[in-house]
Every structure is written in C-alpha cells, then in structure tokens.
Amino acid sequence: MLSGHQTWIFENKPTIISTGVVGGPFEAKGNIPKDFDILHEDMWLKQDSFEKAQQMLMEESCQIALKKSNIEKEQVQFFISGDLINQITPTSFAAKTIGIPYLGIFSACATSAESLALSAYLINSGGAEYILSGTSSHNATAEKQFRYPTEYGGQKPPTSQWTVTGAGCALIAKEGGGPVVTSATIGKIIDMGITDPFNMGGAMAAAAVNTIETHFKERNVDPSYYDLIVTGDLGHIGREVSLDLLKQRGLNIKDAQYVDCGLTIYREGQPVMAGASGPACSAVVTYGHFLNKLKRGEIKRMLLVATGSLHSPLSIQQKDPIPCIAHAVSIESGSDGL
Amino acid sequence: MADKKKKNLPPEAQNYQAFQEEREVKRPVLLNCIKAFLVGGFICFIGQLISTFYIYYFHFTEQTAGNPTTATLIFITMLLTGFGIYDRIGQFAGAGSAVPVTGFGNAVISSAIEYKTEGFILGVGSNMLKLAGPVIVYGVFSAFLVALVKTLLIKWGVI
Amino acid sequence: MIFFWAFVIGGAICVIGQILFDVFKLNPGQTLTILVVVGAILDGVGLYEPLIDFAGAGATVPITSFGNSLVHGAMQEAEKHGLVGVVTGMFEVTSAGISAAIIFGVIGAIIFKPKG
Amino acid sequence: MTIKKWLFLIGLLCILSSCGNESALEPSNKANEKLDLTHISTKNNDTSQHPANQAKDALSKYKxxxxxxxxxxxxxxxxxxxxxxxxxxxxxxxxxxxxKEMKKKFPDHKVELTTDKKIVIELKKLEEKLQSESISKKKVEKRVKEIIKLSKEQT
Structure with missing residues (x-):
C-alpha cells in the first residue's frame, strides 16, 4: 500500500469504468472539442447565475458518467468532489441533487487528482465499490471571485491564465473494464514566496517538481516508465520552469513526454495568455482527451500531476505568498488492453 | 521594499524565484505604452469632439461643456460594457481605456452588472463602487488636504 | 489644433498609467487612485488648469481631472465660506462623473446581463 | 531599479512643472495681419460699435x-x-x-473679456446681426447681458 512517505500503490486495481466531460462555448472553439460529451453554447446554461451554471455542469457530468456505465446511482457509495468557489457551494449543491453520500474536498486546481487519489484509495482498500470523483469550474465565477467583474476592462498580463468552463467526472469501480489507477502521490504545500496571483503557473511549477520527483523516488520507477507525464495547469511558463528544474535534478524527461492540460485544451490564438487553468482544466482534459488516447492504445501509462495554488483573494490582499500543491496519480491501461 | 522582502526568504525560494523569473514572459511595456497612448488619445479625441459639439450646438461654454461630455462618454461606456466590448478594448489598450473617465465608468457599470444576480440592493447597490470606490475615497481625501493647505496658505497671506 | 493636443496629452496621461501598471506592477485600482491624487496635487500647485486650457478634453477626460475638479469645488466653497467650505464644497464641480457612473450603472444592471 | 523609477518620476514632474512658467503676451508694433478685424458699422447711432472696433484694433497688436x-x-x-x-x-x-488693459482703455464701459470659444461663436452671430441692422438696440442689450451671464457660468 504505502510506499515511501507519501505514495500509495493500488494493487487491487481500481478502475475508471466511465467518465463524463462537459464544457462551455469557449472550450467548443478549442483544440479538443471531440473529447467532450456535452458542449454548451451558453455560459449561463439557462440558469439565473454563473454559480448555478457551474453547479449544473457538475450535475451533468456526473449523470453522463453514470449513464455510460449503466450503474444506478444507488449503487454508488461516495461522491468525492470540490471546486474553487465560495466554500465549494456549486459542488455541494450538485451533491444535493445527485443524492450520493458526499465528501467535499478543496485543493484548488489540484482537486481532480486529489479526488481521484482518494477514490482509488477507498476502492482499493475495500471501503467502497463505486465512487464518483470529479470537479468543475466556470470562467465567470472564478473571474468574479478572484479577479474583476467579467465585463471590467482590466488588462491581463501575459503570465495570466484562463479558467476553464466545464466539469469532468470519473466513476471508479472495484472491477470492470477500463483504465486502472495504479498509484498516487500526495503532495505537500510548497511556498516559494511568489505573491503575484497573475502568475500561478510560475508559482505552481515548484510544487509539481517536488511531487514528480517524490513520485519517481517512492514508486521506484524511471520517467521512461510513463508514456506521458500530464501536468494540470502550469501553462507555458510553469511548464518550462518545471521541465528545466526536473532536468536539472537529473530526471530524464523528454520534451514530447511532458504535456500540460492547460496547453492542450485551447487552440493557438485563443486569448488565454499563458494557458488554461481551473479545477476543470485537468479533469476535463484527463478524463476526456487523455483517457480516450489511453483507450485507443496510443499511450499505455500516464502520470497525472494536477497542480493547485491555494490562495484566496483575501490572502493576496494581505500580501501572503501563494502556497501551492500538486498531487500525482498514475493511470495505466487495464489487463484487457482497454 | 520588494528586495527587502526577498532577503527574508530561504535561499531555496530565492533561487527558485530567480529561476522562475528568467522564464517568465515579460510584459511588452513599450508595445503596451504605444497601445495605451493610441487608444487613450483616441478616447480623449472623441471627448474633445463631443465637447465641441456641445459648445457649437447647445448652450454650453468651454467651462460648462465638461460635465455633459463626461456624462455622454459614460453613457457610451455603459453600452460598450453591456454588450461585452469594453473588456476586450481593455485587454488591448490597458491603461489607455482604464485611465480616461470611461474606465471609471466601466469599473462602476461592470460591477453593477456583475452583481445583479445577488439582487439590486445588496448586490448592485453595495458592490457597485467595489472597484471605483478607492478612486472616490482618495480623490476626495487628497483634494481635502490640498484645498485645506491652499486655503490656509491664502489666509496667512503666503500665496 | 486643440484636437491634436487633446489626443497627445490624453494619450500621454494614459502612458503614465500604463507605466504604473507594467513597471510598478500596480493593479488598476491603485493606479487610478494615484492618478487622482496626482491630479489633485497638480491643481493645488496651479498646474492642471493650464493643461486643461491647452489640451481641452485631453486633460478633462482622464481620471486625473477628477482630483482637479474636487479641489476646484472645495476651493470655490472655501472662498465663500472659509475652511468649512473645504469640506462641504468637494462635490460641487465633480458630481457629473460620479452621478453619471452611478445612474448608468443601475440602468446597465437593469438592461444587461454579464456576458462572461 | 528603484532609483531609476524615482528618477523617472522626478523627471516627469520637472517636465510638467516647466510648462507653467512662461511670460504672458508682449505687444508688437505691427498690427496682426492674420486677424479678421472687420469693423461693424451701423447707421443707427444707438447701436454704434465704435468702442468695440477700437478694442479690436488695440488687440490686433498682439500677434x-x-x-x-x-x-x-x-x-x-x-x-x-x-x-x-x-x-x-x-x-x-x-x-x-x-x-486689465481693456478696462483701462474703456473706463466708461463695464468691460468683460473672455477666451471662451462659445462666446466667440455667440458674439460672431451678434456681430452679423448688427452688421445687417436686423436687431434693435433693446435686443442687443438683452443679448449682451445674456452672453455675459453665460461667460460667467461655472460648472
């Protein structure tokens, strides 16, 4: 089970039997629209507020995952999820609708990996048979809470990132066909004293490096073990910083092997500055794009390293540096080749 | 001050920050300034047009045309903000669209629209000046200090 | 001619704002606050009125003129009522910007929804 | 870096403040040729524009x-x-x-001098009316009063 200090090895092979991936209009114009189950044309999803729209995204992605798996929601023991907004209310309200026993978690944009790791652990240890795990974010709710009103004409610097509108959800089961979660490394808070909330990629890269390094050491594998190392939302700057740092520390990671969800979801030319971010970023791209690749056999093993910056608007105003975290989860194709 | 703060950090963090800064995309200051100059200048040019219009066709002098000009510009800002155009101009122009009074209007109007979902009293009413508040607060306070000093100086016959 | 100078001076004030953004890394709130205070001080030392005479809207449209007219209102009242006027006269001249922003803000909130 | 920033600020203030300290106008001997000095002549003595014409001539020495x-x-x-x-x-x-100069020159009149564009426009209209003699003395007086009031309006 525990390997080293902070890594779990899941020998009972918890399986991702289905996923639900929902996106908004901006994602529809992006790089990977085919990997979404539903793409909405309207930022509001016909709701009264952006927060309700985000709740709706979460609900939909759960429903899709359930529907695809043919599992009744009464069979599911837990719903483990979280998001960025106000005491994670969009997620909690979605949990009310879904009606599955609920564990609310928060680690900002690393929530996807945290919920997946926890779900896999619970399944692996026999604590549950089916768990829904996922997360959501909405561009407008995040802008409103962390930055300016959406219609305010503030200039974003080139280091800033664009919050994904969407939700990604995975149904994890004790057995069944599909990609297998093999291990997870829980990261620790890394604070390098960076205070600029418009440069989260640069701040989070340190956490990603720490977790990736620890993962390889404690799982006792080489970077070449994975076909892809998928970081959450480091963006251009964070990816470059972390890759250079990893190479400096003697980890032999190839350029093509090291991809970022925040750089995968959108096309060149969309006004996203340094890349995408938000909890949904890593969830949507991993559960949609990369799991599809895994199922098609294009890759066999991937390591998801979702990164999160755990600041609040208040902590930024009080001049506190941004604490960052990264959790790693490895996903590999199952014995049936799926 | 920023340097002082850095010195209190552990060396590891200092090294990391230097490492990170090397790879950080720098803000294109010169290009941004040119854009700000052109857009800001253009907004003021429009302002001059409007104010000339008021002087020629309405009962306003150079002195009194300022107020209707401001109101007109803010009205235009309301439309641009409501149709989702002003934030795009802002991303392009930076200070060019933030510094003119239209930017002040945009700050107030965008907050008002944004918090509509929280109701008109507690949402729109209390959040409207969230962004523009400091401008009014410190504008008034500094004007108070300046006017106070000036009035006293005049009273004492210094100027 | 005044149109040309309105463009140049107005643009130049915006460039100062952009430098505060990019070089001093200030956010819009801080930048605008500084500019308003600078406008008030410039009027206090008698430099802002000539700029308005010279550049017209180039000096009245940027937010700096806000500080200038606040001082003006205060000084006008101070002439009539002495020191009390400094406190009471503040909004005498400036009310247009604030009232227009508030009025159109509420109207905007009634008509529009944020586009996101 | 911080020193550079402060130098920049100080430099900016110097530029701004240097603009304000020039002297006012100097009269020249020659009359300003570019100036339109059309004298308004009225047959009616009631609306004689002699002082106004004199004032125009006097001001023409400033180029x-x-x-x-x-x-x-x-x-x-x-x-x-x-x-x-x-x-x-x-x-x-x-x-x-x-x-000040005009007040000295026309002690019998209450003199108002303004640099406002609006007043230039209004006076131009009035001048045209005077020239074409389509306006009575009473109306001129009323109009002049209105224009003076307008020129003194504050924001």
Missing part, C-alpha cells in the same frame, strides 16, 4: 491672438479672443492681462 470678436452697448463691452495654441498654457494670465 498671438488668432480671433477677436467684440460687441458693445452704451454701458457694456464684451470681448472674446482666441489665443494661439502654444500660448494656451498661460491662458489665465493672458486673460487677466488683456482684461
């Missing part, structure tokens, strides 16, 4: 003045001038200087 309009009644004289763009920094002191 920085680009436009001058003036109308008088028996008691009042209102003059509106436009000044060259690059002298507009000193508009206030120029206005004061000219006002």
């Amino acid at each position: 920085e003045i680009t436009e001058v309009k003036a109308v008088n009644t028996t008691k009042q004289l209102i003059i509106a001038v436009q000044v060259e763009q690059n002298k507009r920094f000193n508009l206030t002191s120029i206005r004061k200087q000219l006002q």
Whole structure:
C-alpha cells in the first residue's frame, strides 16, 4: 500500500469504468472539442447565475458518467468532489441533487487528482465499490471571485491564465473494464514566496517538481516508465520552469513526454495568455482527451500531476505568498488492453 | 521594499524565484505604452469632439461643456460594457481605456452588472463602487488636504 | 489644433498609467487612485488648469481631472465660506462623473446581463 | 531599479512643472495681419460699435491672438479672443492681462473679456446681426447681458 512517505500503490486495481466531460462555448472553439460529451453554447446554461451554471455542469457530468456505465446511482457509495468557489457551494449543491453520500474536498486546481487519489484509495482498500470523483469550474465565477467583474476592462498580463468552463467526472469501480489507477502521490504545500496571483503557473511549477520527483523516488520507477507525464495547469511558463528544474535534478524527461492540460485544451490564438487553468482544466482534459488516447492504445501509462495554488483573494490582499500543491496519480491501461 | 522582502526568504525560494523569473514572459511595456497612448488619445479625441459639439450646438461654454461630455462618454461606456466590448478594448489598450473617465465608468457599470444576480440592493447597490470606490475615497481625501493647505496658505497671506 | 493636443496629452496621461501598471506592477485600482491624487496635487500647485486650457478634453477626460475638479469645488466653497467650505464644497464641480457612473450603472444592471 | 523609477518620476514632474512658467503676451508694433478685424458699422447711432472696433484694433497688436470678436452697448463691452495654441498654457494670465488693459482703455464701459470659444461663436452671430441692422438696440442689450451671464457660468 504505502510506499515511501507519501505514495500509495493500488494493487487491487481500481478502475475508471466511465467518465463524463462537459464544457462551455469557449472550450467548443478549442483544440479538443471531440473529447467532450456535452458542449454548451451558453455560459449561463439557462440558469439565473454563473454559480448555478457551474453547479449544473457538475450535475451533468456526473449523470453522463453514470449513464455510460449503466450503474444506478444507488449503487454508488461516495461522491468525492470540490471546486474553487465560495466554500465549494456549486459542488455541494450538485451533491444535493445527485443524492450520493458526499465528501467535499478543496485543493484548488489540484482537486481532480486529489479526488481521484482518494477514490482509488477507498476502492482499493475495500471501503467502497463505486465512487464518483470529479470537479468543475466556470470562467465567470472564478473571474468574479478572484479577479474583476467579467465585463471590467482590466488588462491581463501575459503570465495570466484562463479558467476553464466545464466539469469532468470519473466513476471508479472495484472491477470492470477500463483504465486502472495504479498509484498516487500526495503532495505537500510548497511556498516559494511568489505573491503575484497573475502568475500561478510560475508559482505552481515548484510544487509539481517536488511531487514528480517524490513520485519517481517512492514508486521506484524511471520517467521512461510513463508514456506521458500530464501536468494540470502550469501553462507555458510553469511548464518550462518545471521541465528545466526536473532536468536539472537529473530526471530524464523528454520534451514530447511532458504535456500540460492547460496547453492542450485551447487552440493557438485563443486569448488565454499563458494557458488554461481551473479545477476543470485537468479533469476535463484527463478524463476526456487523455483517457480516450489511453483507450485507443496510443499511450499505455500516464502520470497525472494536477497542480493547485491555494490562495484566496483575501490572502493576496494581505500580501501572503501563494502556497501551492500538486498531487500525482498514475493511470495505466487495464489487463484487457482497454 | 520588494528586495527587502526577498532577503527574508530561504535561499531555496530565492533561487527558485530567480529561476522562475528568467522564464517568465515579460510584459511588452513599450508595445503596451504605444497601445495605451493610441487608444487613450483616441478616447480623449472623441471627448474633445463631443465637447465641441456641445459648445457649437447647445448652450454650453468651454467651462460648462465638461460635465455633459463626461456624462455622454459614460453613457457610451455603459453600452460598450453591456454588450461585452469594453473588456476586450481593455485587454488591448490597458491603461489607455482604464485611465480616461470611461474606465471609471466601466469599473462602476461592470460591477453593477456583475452583481445583479445577488439582487439590486445588496448586490448592485453595495458592490457597485467595489472597484471605483478607492478612486472616490482618495480623490476626495487628497483634494481635502490640498484645498485645506491652499486655503490656509491664502489666509496667512503666503500665496 | 486643440484636437491634436487633446489626443497627445490624453494619450500621454494614459502612458503614465500604463507605466504604473507594467513597471510598478500596480493593479488598476491603485493606479487610478494615484492618478487622482496626482491630479489633485497638480491643481493645488496651479498646474492642471493650464493643461486643461491647452489640451481641452485631453486633460478633462482622464481620471486625473477628477482630483482637479474636487479641489476646484472645495476651493470655490472655501472662498465663500472659509475652511468649512473645504469640506462641504468637494462635490460641487465633480458630481457629473460620479452621478453619471452611478445612474448608468443601475440602468446597465437593469438592461444587461454579464456576458462572461 | 528603484532609483531609476524615482528618477523617472522626478523627471516627469520637472517636465510638467516647466510648462507653467512662461511670460504672458508682449505687444508688437505691427498690427496682426492674420486677424479678421472687420469693423461693424451701423447707421443707427444707438447701436454704434465704435468702442468695440477700437478694442479690436488695440488687440490686433498682439500677434498671438488668432480671433477677436467684440460687441458693445452704451454701458457694456464684451470681448472674446482666441489665443494661439502654444500660448494656451498661460491662458489665465493672458486673460487677466488683456482684461486689465481693456478696462483701462474703456473706463466708461463695464468691460468683460473672455477666451471662451462659445462666446466667440455667440458674439460672431451678434456681430452679423448688427452688421445687417436686423436687431434693435433693446435686443442687443438683452443679448449682451445674456452672453455675459453665460461667460460667467461655472460648472
């Protein structure tokens, strides 16, 4: 089970039997629209507020995952999820609708990996048979809470990132066909004293490096073990910083092997500055794009390293540096080749 | 001050920050300034047009045309903000669209629209000046200090 | 001619704002606050009125003129009522910007929804 | 870096403050040729524009003045001038200087001098009406009063 200090090895092979991936209009114009189950044309999803729209995204992605798996929601023991907004209310309200026993978690944009790791652990240890795990974010709710009103004409610097509108959800089961979660490394808070909330990629890269390094050491594998190392939302700057740092520390990671969800979801030319971010970023791209690749056999093993910056608007105003975290989860194709 | 703060950090963090800064995309200051100059200048040019219009066709002098000009510009800002155009101009122009009074209007109007979902009293009413508040607060306070000093100086016959 | 100078001076004030953004890394709130205070001080030392005479809207449209007219209102009242006027006269001249922003803000909130 | 920033700020303030300290207008011997000095001549003595014409002539010795309009009644004289763009920094002191000079020159009249574009436009209209003799003395007096009131309006 525990390997080293902070890594779990899941020998009972918890399986991702289905996923639900929902996106908004901006994602529809992006790089990977085919990997979404539903793409909405309207930022509001016909709701009264952006927060309700985000709740709706979460609900939909759960429903899709359930529907695809043919599992009744009464069979599911837990719903483990979280998001960025106000005491994670969009997620909690979605949990009310879904009606599955609920564990609310928060680690900002690393929530996807945290919920997946926890779900896999619970399944692996026999604590549950089916768990829904996922997360959501909405561009407008995040802008409103962390930055300016959406219609305010503030200039974003080139280091800033664009919050994904969407939700990604995975149904994890004790057995069944599909990609297998093999291990997870829980990261620790890394604070390098960076205070600029418009440069989260640069701040989070340190956490990603720490977790990736620890993962390889404690799982006792080489970077070449994975076909892809998928970081959450480091963006251009964070990816470059972390890759250079990893190479400096003697980890032999190839350029093509090291991809970022925040750089995968959108096309060149969309006004996203340094890349995408938000909890949904890593969830949507991993559960949609990369799991599809895994199922098609294009890759066999991937390591998801979702990164999160755990600041609040208040902590930024009080001049506190941004604490960052990264959790790693490895996903590999199952014995049936799926 | 920023340097002082850095010195209190552990060396590891200092090294990391230097490492990170090397790879950080720098803000294109010169290009941004040119854009700000052109857009800001253009907004003021429009302002001059409007104010000339008021002087020629309405009962306003150079002195009194300022107020209707401001109101007109803010009205235009309301439309641009409501149709989702002003934030795009802002991303392009930076200070060019933030510094003119239209930017002040945009700050107030965008907050008002944004918090509509929280109701008109507690949402729109209390959040409207969230962004523009400091401008009014410190504008008034500094004007108070300046006017106070000036009035006293005049009273004492210094100027 | 005044149109040309309105463009140049107005643009130049915006460039100062952009430098505060990019070089001093200030956010819009801080930048605008500084500019308003600078406008008030410039009027206090008698430099802002000539700029308005010279550049017209180039000096009245940027937010700096806000500080200038606040001082003006205060000084006008101070002439009539002495020191009390400094406190009471503040909004005498400036009310247009604030009232227009508030009025159109509420109207905007009634008509529009944020586009996101 | 911080020193550079402060130097930049100080430099900026110096540039700004250096603009304000130029002297006001100097009269020259020659009359300003660019200036439109059309004298308003009326047959009716009641609306004689003699003082206004005199004022125009007197002001023509300043080559920085680009436009001058003036109308008088028996008691009042209102003059509106436009000044060259690059002298507009000193508009206030120029206005004061000219006002003082005109007051001295026309002690029998209540003299108003303004640099406001709006007043130039209004006086131009009034001048045209006087020239075509389509306006009565009473109406001129009323109009002049209105224009003076307008010129004194504050924001």
